[in-house]
Amino acid sequence: MSIDVLIVDDDRGAGEEYARLVRRESGLDVTFTVSPNEALDLVRADLVKVAVLDQRIGATKGTDLFRQICEIDSRVRAVMFTGLASASEVGEALRQGYAEYLRKGDVAQLGAVVLAQYHRYQVEAASALLEHSPVTVLARKHGIPPWRRSVNYRLQRIEIVDENYTADNEWVTIASLQAGEVTKVTRTDSLKKSVTLERESQSKLATDLGLKPYELQSLSLALKGEISARVKSASTVELTSSVTEERTYQLPPEPSDPNQLHTKSRRIERAPVYNRIKVTLLSTCECCNLTAIVPVMLSQATGAMATRHVDVLSDGTVRAVDTGAERTN
Known part of the structure; x- marks a missing residue:
């Protein structure tokens, strides 16, 4: 099983719609979950390239979840996709290593944003291999x-x-x-x-x-x-x-x-x-x-x-x- 994109949001209905949107716009393999623990299990299985994280996932902050994701696999590229994050939280997310921030009001851009980050993941992975084996x-x-x-x-x-x-x-x-x-x-x-x-x-x-x-x-x-x-x-x-x-x-x-x-x-x-x-x-x-x-x-x-x-x-x-x-x- 391969998952290109993981979307984590505590609103199941909205999250499933975001997953359908990204799948339709990008053609990538997309999985949605409401569970931060399940998200970490998927990353441990080395399946995730791009993570789309809400900043409010029940009692868990998206920035805290991303920090745990990075401890498992620092290659994962993350997009903060939220309508509730404060300016300070957005700044913290970008300093922490998030690749991009997108407001939920701009959901029409989500597919293009995810595809661009997936492309960057692929390019960086290819370059890492080439450095050792030109x-x-x-x-x-x-x-x-x-x-x-x-x-x-x-x-x-x-x-x-x-x-x-x-x-x-x-x-x-x-x-x-x-x-x-x-x-x-x-x-x-x-x-x-x-x-x-x-x-x-x-x-x-x-x-x-x-x-x-x-x-x-x-x-x-x-x-x-x-x-x-x-x-x-x-x-x-x-x-x-x-x-x-x-x-x-x-x-x-x-x-x-x-x-x-x-x-x-x-x-x-x-x-x-x-x-x-x-x-x-x-x-x-x-x-x-x-x-x-x-x-x-x-x-x-x-x-x-x-x-x-x-x-x-x-x-x-x-x-x-x-x-x-x-x-x-």
Whole structure:
């Protein structure tokens, strides 16, 4: 039996609903309990990656339960999910090592928060193994005998550097409005969920290390395969998710007073959201034993689209306003 996520709350009805929500949003294995003792038994069985803890669990505090969990397994990532915690309790929880705090009023975000923490758990566990047993992802021979050299590139570490990354060149305008205008937009999202080696990293590897196109392709495929095998939530399978939606956008008319600051025009824009993953490679020359650290950046599509509107104000000011993210799957 495997449990990816454990939810502990003394309200059985609410807790079971939270578990269904996380299961539906993340696809992870989720278990709910009202019992702190049962929660500790599950952790002892080495089954739990993410714990979602209320701060009031009967007579037990969530922070006290988390401290006991850490004594058993310090790798567990915890989310304080409560509507009753005071500011001092939230501060104590974060100092104690909680990964995140979420109010119950923001329950719609719970699935995304849990999935992000599960992903971090997977990445940290993979990196811990790689530090002891680096894996060769590219074996390269170059030069002309007798000066021919063999260089091995080994995967040594994986870490997440940004969970909400959007590329500047991927923002797309889906609607444009002038003051007083109403427009209706029908859009279809088609997003491939995959891990890709970023272009800047490809260029750097080609320039600094002299990797040829076929070597870059071989390295990229090897990295995708290793990350897919070691990080369950970082699927490299290119599954396309398509969603069609109709939405109406409206911009208020210009005010009667022309001197009043107002929005003259607006662009509605969207862009894919990625996890940015930094991979550390260790290159070793088998001839002279020289070593070097090679950082590589990869992007993993999350299945979400960031949204924003870009306004041109009556005084000529241009203002971009982040309007959140939308799931496409």
